[in-house]
Amino acid sequence: MDCILKVEHLTKTFVSQGRDDYTAVDDVSFSMNYGEKLAIIGESGSGKTTIVNMITRLLDVTSGTVYLDGEEITNLSGKKLKPVYKKMQMVFQTPTESFDPRQTLGDGVAESLINHGMKRKEAMKEAENLLELCGLKKEFAKRYPHEVSGGQCQRAAIARAIAIKPKLLILDEATSALDVTVQKEILELLERLREERKMSYLFICHDIALVQNFCDRVLVIHQGKIIEEGSSDEVICHPKEAYSRRLIESVL
Numbered sequence: 001m002d003c004i005l006k007v008e009h010l011t012k013t014f015v016s017q018g019r020d021d022y023t024a025v026d027d028v029s030f031s032m033n034y035g036e037k038l039a040i041i042g043e044s045g046s047g048k049t050t051i052v053n054m055i056t057r058l059l060d061v062t063s064g065t066v067y068l069d070g071e072e073i074t075n076l077s078g079k080k081l082k083p084v085y086k087k088m089q090m091v092f093q094t095p096t097e098s099f100d101p102r103q104t105l106g107d108g109v110a111e112s113l114i115n116h117g118m119k120r121k122e123a124m125k126e127a128e129n130l131l132e133l134c135g136l137k138k139e140f141a142k143r144y145p146h147e148v149s150g151g152q153c154q155r156a157a158i159a160r161a162i163a164i165k166p167k168l169l170i171l172d173e174a175t176s177a178l179d180v181t182v183q184k185e186i187l188e189l190l191e192r193l194r195e196e197r198k199m200s201y202l203f204i205c206h207d208i209a210l211v212q213n214f215c216d217r218v219l220v221i222h223q224g225k226i227i228e229e230g231s232s233d234e235v236i237c238h239p240k241e242a243y244s245r246r247l248i249e250s251v252l
């Protein structure tokens with residue numbers, strides 16, 4: 001298989017007592033090539049995070065199939081997910097919340113290396129190197145999450161996500177909280193890592209300019225369905241669907 005990620009007929013229906021069933025994701029299929037930068041755009045509530053949560057196995061699928069690097073991962077759980085998370089990592093919007101406040105950033109980055117078999121001393125050294133690679137001085141390894149800025153914490157979150165050399169990074173609004181300069185630096189860092197490590201990026205993003213400048217391809221989601229897909233330039237400059245046009249006009 002020549003794609004890092006392939007999802008087929010992915011569907012999620014939320015069933016809660018006393019409420020009507022709600023299908024948040026409805027028969028979504030797409031694939032991503034190695035080294036590709038794909039964006040999913042859609043208004044709030046359209047199902048983007050639900051798709052990501054199913055891909056990352058934070059949420060069970062109602063139906064459909066997920067393949068990562070040629071292997072089906074749809075129903076894996078527990079220990080079987082360890083090799084999956086070696087290939088796929090996530091970066092979220094609020095990095096401060098994803099680090100343990102009682103641990104230094106160095107400990108946070110080293111943790112995943114230790115979990116994957118590296119000795120602690122070696123992992124701490126590697127954590128410093130990773131922080132440096134992500135544009136933070138080694139000293140930041142000794143700082144706690146509340147002692148750094150949002151942008152610095154996001155760099156540390158990227159350092160942690162790339163520590164075990166994943167092939168796919170999923171970024172859910174990962175640069176939304178950052179100012180334009182920091183955002184630009186982080187995107188440059190991601191591009192460098194992509195070239196060096198052939199990584200693929202799945203972006204969940206409201207920032208159309210970022211999608212156009214950074215991503216190769218875009219999926220437009222409306223009410224849980226893909227309603228349009230194509231190259232970033234095609235979809236953003238010449239959307240075919242009225243919904244895509246409205247969405248793009250509303251955020252530009």
Ligand SMILES: Nc1ncnc2c1ncn2[C@@H]1O[C@H](COP(=O)(O)OP(=O)(O)OP(=O)(O)O)[C@@H](O)[C@H]1O
Nearest residue numbers: 014016022024042043044045046047048049050051
């Ligand atoms: N656990 C749940 N139970 C019931 N409905 C849910 C649950 N989680 C999400 N939903 C609903 O599913 C729909 C899709 O939500 P989702 O979080 O995937 O949207 P989104 O596109 O990521 O939105 P945003 O851009 O605001 O993060 C929403 O209508 C949401 O209310």
